[in-house]
Amino acid sequence: MAFVGLSNLSRLRRAWLTAIVAALLCLAATALAVAETKSLKGVALIIGQSNYLHIAALPNPANDARDMAKMLTDLGFDARSVTDRDATKLKRDLERFTEDADGADVAFIYYSGHGIEAGGENYLVPVDADVPSLKDAGTSLVPISAVMEALKKTVPVTIMLLDACRTNPFPADAMVRRSPTASASPIGAGGLEPVRGAKALGNAPAADASLGTVVGFAAEPGHPALDGAAGENSPYASALLRHLAAMKGTEFGSVMRMVTEEVYLDTKAKQRPWINESLRRLLYFGVAPVEPTDDDGLITGERRQLLLTISGLPDPKRAQVELASLQEGVPLDALYGVLKALGTEKIPEDPTDLQKVLDAQAERLRKMMSERAALRTDDPEIKRLVASADKAIGQGAIVTARKFLDDAVGRVEQTNHAVDQAEDLVKQKRLADAAIYARRADASGLVFDYKSAAGDYAKAFSLAEKWDDKLRWNYKNQEAEALNAYGYATGDLDALQHSIDAYRTILNFIPNGEQNRDWAITRNNMAVVLQTIGERETETARLEEAARIFRDSLVVFEREKDDLNWAAAQNNLANVLLKIGERESDPKRLNEAVVAMRATLQKRPREKVPLDWAASQNNLGLALYALSEREAAGEHLTQAEAAYRLALEEYTREKAPVEWAMVENNLGNTLVSLGIQLNDKAKINEAADAFRATLEVRTRETFP
Template identity: 85%
Template sequence: MAFVGTSKGNLVRRLAAFVAVLLCLAVSVAQATETKSLKGVALIIGQSKYDHIAALANPANDARNMAKMLTDLGFDARNVTDRDAAKLKRDLERFTEDAEGADVAFIYYSGHGIEAGGENYLVPVDADVSSLKDAGEALVPISAVMDELKKTVPVTIVLLDACRTNPFPADAVVRLAPTASAEPIGAGGLEPVRGAKALGNATAEDASLGTVVGFAAEPGRPALDGAVGQNSPYAAALLRHLTAMKGTEFGSVMRMVTEEVYLDTKAKQRPWVSESLRRLLYFGVAPPEPTGDDGLITGERRQLLLTISDLPDPKRAQVELASLKDGVPLDALYGVLKALGTEKIPEDPNDLQKVLDGQAERLKKMMAERAALRTDDPEISRLVASADKAINQGAMVTARKFLDDAVGRVEENSDAVDEAEDLVRQKRIADAAIYAKRADAAALVFDYKSAANDYAKAFSLVEKWDDKLRWNYKNQEAEALGAHGDTTGDLDALQRSLKAYDVILGYIPNGEHNRDWAITRNNKAAVLWTIGERETDTAHLEEAAQIFRDSLAVFEREKDDTNWAAAQGNLGSVLLKIGERESDPKRLNEAVAAMRATLEKRPRDKLPLDWASAQMNLGFALYALSEREPNGERLTEAEAAYRLALEEYTREKTPVQWAMVQNNLGNTLVTQGIQLNDKAKIDAAVKAFRAALEVRTRETFPLSWATTRLNLGNALSGAARFEIGTGALEEAAAAYDDALTVFTRRRFPMDWASAQNNLGSIYQTLGQRTQDVARLEQSVAAFQAARQVYVRRKFPLDWANCYYNLGNTLMLLGVLSDKPDYYDQAVGAFRDALREHKRETVPRQWALSQAGLGSALSWHGLNNGDAKDLSDSIAARRAALEVLTAETAPVDWANAESGIGTTLLNLGNLERTGKYLDDAEAAFTATLKVFTRESLPLQWAGQQNNLGDVYWNRGTNGGGKADFQKAIAFFENAKQGYTEGGVTMAIPLTDKKIDLVKQQMAKM
C-alpha cells in the first residue's frame, strides 16, 4: 500500500477522551437506557495488481481478511479488489446508496494513494502519470466520498492503510482538473481528511453522530507494507484487536491497534486517528476470543498496549534506545516497565536508564540461554515455549504463571531423573563413540563437512559427562571444519572452526599458557591463515603469524621439537603470504629462513613425510623470492626442493601432497621455461599440472582444482610462444574461465583478480596473432577488472603488473587501430608500473617495465616525429639490459636489443643521417644468438628483415651496390623464415622491398 504526503501543522498522536464504539449488538444513546439493533455496512478495497505503477504484495490479503472479520462482527460487508477508476467510483457510489438507512458505514482501503494540495487521493489500478493531470476524474478524492456518506449515515468509519513509496516520479504534480493549478505530491503519508469535524463544531441538528478516520501511520509519514504474502502491520493489528473487544471502548481498541503497530514495527510506524463521535456505539457479537495460552497472553498484552499509549514521548525514546542498543524485544522492555507499575517508573532519565539497562541485560541472558534448555517432557516444552512467547509480547505476569507450572512439573519428575543419570552417562559416551567413528570414515574420503557434523554431535553427547572426550571431539570438529573450509572456500565453516577452537581454549584451567594452549592456538592460527589468504587485507595473516611466534616460545620451553617444527613451518608459510603482497622482499627472506630452520628439526631418516613437507614449503618460498631477483638461481633451488619432496610424496602413498608438489613444481618450471626460452621446461610444467588434476578433481577439491587450472593456463600461455597458431592460447583461456567459475570476486577476490590478469594476457596474445582489435579490447577490460582488487595500497606489485600488462595491450591497440592516443596511454601505464617496479626490490620486473616503456616511447615518437621520444626509448631499453642478460632472460634480452635497433633506424630516418646504422646492425646481430632459425624461425626472420633495412639504408646513404646486394640477401632470408614460420602474409611486403632495392641499384 502506498499513501505519500507531507506533514502540516500539529498532529494529534493519541485518542484522549475518545467517545467510544463498542463491540456488541446494540446502539446506546448517551444518557439513555434504550437500545436497538444496529445496521452496519462495509466496503473493503484491496488494490494490488497495478498496471502502470509498482504492484503491491499484500492489499488483496488485507482486504480479504478484513472482509471476513467485519462480516463476523455483523456488518453487511462487500470486498472488491484491483479496481480501475471507473469501477472504483461505481463501487463507492453504490456503497453510498447502500449505506442510506444504515447506522454505521465502514470503509477500509489498502493500496496506493497520494496527497497533494491538502487532498488525499485513492489510486485506481489503471492509473499512470497522465492520471495526475485530471486527478478529480482519474483518481478518487477521499473527502468527496466522506461528504456524501455524512449526509445519510450517522457514523462513518474510514481506515486508510498505505505503504511507504510514492508510485509516481518525485517531481510529478497533481491537477484536480486539467485547468486547475498544479500541486506537488507530498513526500510523506496522508494528511488529516478535511471532512472530519471537531466535536465542538457539531450542531445538535446535525444528522451525523460523527466520523472516525484512521491512518496506518501518522500524517505526513509513510507506512510499512509487511512481508510478502502476509498482512500489513496495520491490518494485522486491526485483525487482532477489533475482533475481540466485548465491551471495551473503541478509543481503547484503537490505542491498542496503534501500540501494536508501534511494537510490531520496532517503533518505525505509529497509526493515527481523527474522530468526532458524539454517541456510544456497540457493534455485533465478537468472534470467539483466543483460548488457552494464547488467550492469557492476548489479554495481558492488551493491558500492556493501553499502558504504553499513556507513556510520554521522552520515556518512549529511552525504551526504544535501550531495545536497539541491547538487541532485546521492545515489547519485552515495555512489559518490564508495566510489571514495575507506571507509578513506580522513575521520573529521572538517569534512573530510568539504569532500570532499563539492568533489565535489558537480564533479557539478553534469558534469550541466550533459551537454546540450551532441553527436556523430553512435552508439557514442559509447551509451558516454556508459551513463556517465551509471553515474554516476547511483554506479558510478564502470564510468563511467570507458565514457568511456575513448568517448575511444578519438573519437581514431580526429579526423583526418576536422578536414578537414570548414571545410565544416561554411559549411554551418551557409547553413542558419541559411534558418531565419532562415522566421522572418521567420512574424513577418510574427504567428506569433511559430514565429519564435522558427526564430531559436533559426539561432542554434544559427552560435553557434560567426560572432560577428556569433550576436548577430543571438539578439537576434531574444529579440524574437520577447517579442512572443509580450506578445500571448498566455505567461509562460514572456517568461522565455525575458529569458534570451536575458542571453546577448547576455554577448557584450559586458569588460562595457563601450556602445551595444550599452544597446540590449540597453533591450529586456530592455521584457520586464520586460510581466511587471510582469501582476503585483500593482511590482518588475519598478521594475527596468525603472531600466534605461531607465541607457540614457538612454549614448544621451545617444553622441548617439543615436533610441534616446534610445525609452528616454524607455518610461520614461514604465513610470512610468505604476507611477503608476496609487499614490495620489500624482507618477509620472503624471513620465510625462506624459517623453512630452512624447520628442516633442521625434521630429519629425513626419522620423519620422512614431515621432511618432505618442509622441502615443499621451502621450494614455495624460494619460488616467491625468485621473482624479486634478476637471475634464476632461486628457481633452480626451488625445483630441487620440490623434486626431493617427490621422493617421499608418491601418488600411491600421499596422493594429495603429491598433487600439491606437482602443482608447485609446474609453476617453477613455467617460470624457468619463459625466462630461459626453454620449451622442454614449459612442456614439463604442462605435464605436471595435468598430473595434479588427476587427483585435484573439481568434485573432491574444487579450490585446488581451480588453482591448478589457473596454473595450467599459465603454462599453456608459455607454450604458445613456440607455436604459430592459437590452439594453446584458446585452451589457456578455457582454463582461466574454468578457474573463474570457482574463484568469484566475492569469495576469492585475489584469485579472481589473478585469473582476470592472466586472461587479459591471453587475449593480448590472441589479439596480436589474429590482428583482432576486439580481443585486445577484451584484454584491456580484464586488466581493468583485476585492478579493482589489486589496489596499490594493498597489492603494490600486483597493481604494477596490471599496469605493465595493460601497457603492452595498449601499444598493440595503437598499432592495429591506428589511433595514436593508445600510445600516450601505454606510456602512462608503463610509468605507473615503474612507480612500484623498483630496481632494488624487483629488478627483473623493473627491467621488463623499462623495456615496455622504451617500446611505447618508440611508437609514440615514431607517430609524432619526436626525436626525443626515440632517444628516451633507446635509453629505457639500455637500462633494462643492465638486468636482462642473454643467459638469464634470453628472449626478453633479445627483444630489448631488437627494439633498440629498430628505434635507432627510425631515429636515423627522422634525422636523415646514417650515423646510427652501425649500432642498429650490432643490436640486430646480437639477437641472433637467441632468435635462431631452428628454434624461433619467425623471430629470426624478423631480424633478417631488420638487417636488410640496415643495409638498404646504407646503400641509400651513399653506400655501393654491395650494400644493396646484402640487403636483398637478408630480405630473401626473411622470406624463407616467414614461410617456415607459417606467416606468409609478410612475404608480399618483403618482395616489395626487394623490388625497390633493385630499382635503386638499376639507377646507379
C-alpha cells in the first residue's frame, strides 16, 4: 500500500482512492510531478451479523465476513473477522480496533448485518437488539458517526463499507431515542442515509491530520438492499469480492463503479450501491493478480469495461434498457453489452431510435437463447468455445463471445476435410457446422454487423440445405432478415433486393405452390422489405405491390383463424396505405388506411395485447390526422384526439415513457389543429399542456 501526496489541492479537489497491481509500489508518481510515496500499514475489521436473537436473522453476513476477511488479508491488510456480536462485544471490538489502528495508515471496516437510520444517525444493530433497545439507542445500538469520529482522530484514512442497508427489522411504528431522555424519531423506511462523518474536506484546517474518509453503502440512500440467496454472499459482497481483489492499477473510483454496476446487473436493476468519499491523497494497495488468459478471465475483463460504460449512461437510457429487458425476457447484462459493442458515441440520442435498436437486438438475443439446445457437436473444443460464448453473452461480453465463435468457426474449418465418412456422419457434421456459422451470425447481429451475419446465415443454409428442410428454411429466413436489417440501416437497395430474393427462395420450398400459413408469413415479410424500398422511391409501385401482398396474406390468416398474424398484416396494410395516401391529393387511400386501422383494433383486444392495442390507436390517430388535412370539414380531428387519449391509457409515463411522450406530442399537434378549426382557445391551451408534458421526457439531453 502507498500514498501519493497532492502538491496542489485546488487543482485536484476530489482525489479518488486508487489501487494497483503491485504491493508496496506506486504507479502514479509519473502522473503527478511532485509526489512523495511511502509504504502503508493497513488494518481491517470485518463484522458479520447473522444470528439475531429477537429480530429477523440474516443467512449471509457470516459468509460475507469470512470471504471479505480472506480477500483483505490477501490485499495486505492485518484483518480480523468477528461474527454475531452483541452490543457489549461489538462496541469492545470497535474500541479495540480503534486502538489497534493507532500507528496505521489505513483503517478498513466492512459491516454486514442489520442497520437502521433514525433522527439523522445511522446505527449498526447488535445481535441482541430488541424493541426496548430503541429507547436507549446510543447504548444498545452502535452509532456509526461515533465510530467514524474516533477513527478520524486515530488513523489518516478510514474506509467503511456498509452492507447494512436492509429493510427495517423493527415494527413499522417503532421510535428511536438516542438516550432515554432524548426526543423520539421514526426509523427510516429505506435503510441507511449518508454518514455525516463523510464530508468534503476542502475547508478542513491545515492542522487536521485526517486524510479523509470513504463510506460505501450497499444501496442508494433511502433504499433497502438485498441479502441474496441463503448460503451465498449478498449481491454487494459478491461484487466486492469479484472486483476489489483484482484492481490491477485501476483507480478505486473506477473499481467502485464496477461494484455499483455489478450489483445493479446482478439484482436486475433493483439495487445500486452508493459511495461518499473525501480524500486528500491517492491510496494504492493490492497484490498483482495473474493476468487472466482463460475463458473466464477474458469474459471478466470485458465485463469490467462494460460496467464502467454502464456507469456513464444517463438514467433515461438506463430506463429504456431495463424496460426492453423486462418486456423481451432477455438478460439486462446482454442488452447493455450490445450497446457497448455499438459504441457509446453511436448510441442513438433519440429514444425512439434507441428503442428500435433495443427491440431488434433483444429479438436476436431471445432467438439465440431459444436455439441453444439445437447445437450438437462431438468436438469437445467446439463445445467449450460455444459454452464460453453463451456465458460471455450472458455476462454482456459480446465482443469476447464473437471471438470464441470465431475460434469455433476456425475449428470447424480445420476439421472440414475429415468429413468423408458415412452419410449419417456427414449429415451430423454439416448440421453441426451450420449451427456454428449461424451462432457466429447471431453474434454478428448483436454487434450490428448485419452484412457478416447475412453471409454466415447463407453459409449455414448451404451446409444444411440438403439435410434438413426445417433448418434450411430457418437459415434462409434469417439471411433474408439480416439483409433487410443491413439495407434498412445503410440504405443499400441491393441488400434489400437480395432480401426479397431470399424470401422468394423460401417460397419455392412450399410444395405444389400451396398458399398456406407459411406462404402468407413469408410473403408478408417480403412485403415489409418492399415497403422499405418504396418509402425510399418517389414512385408508389413498390408500395402498391406491398399492399397487394398484405391483402393476400390476410385471406390466408383469416382462413387459418390466426388472429395474431392477421392483426400484424392488417396493421402493415394500414401503414402502407397511409404512406401512399400521404403522397396523393385524393383522400381515398387515407380513408382506406383508417378503415384498416380500425379493423386491426378488432383483432388486437386491449385486455390481451394492451401495448399493441395502444400502438394501433396511435396509428389510427395518425391516419385520421392526415385525413383531416384532406377533408377539413369532417370529424377526423375529434376522432384522432379520442384515439390518442385511448392510447395514453396504456402508454403511461411510468410504463412506457418514450411512447407516452410520442403520443402526447401527436395529441398536441391534433389539439392545435382542432383549436384553430373550432376557434377554441381551450384546445390551444390543452395542446400547450401536452407539449409541456412531452418536454418533461423529451429533454434537450435525450431529444436534442
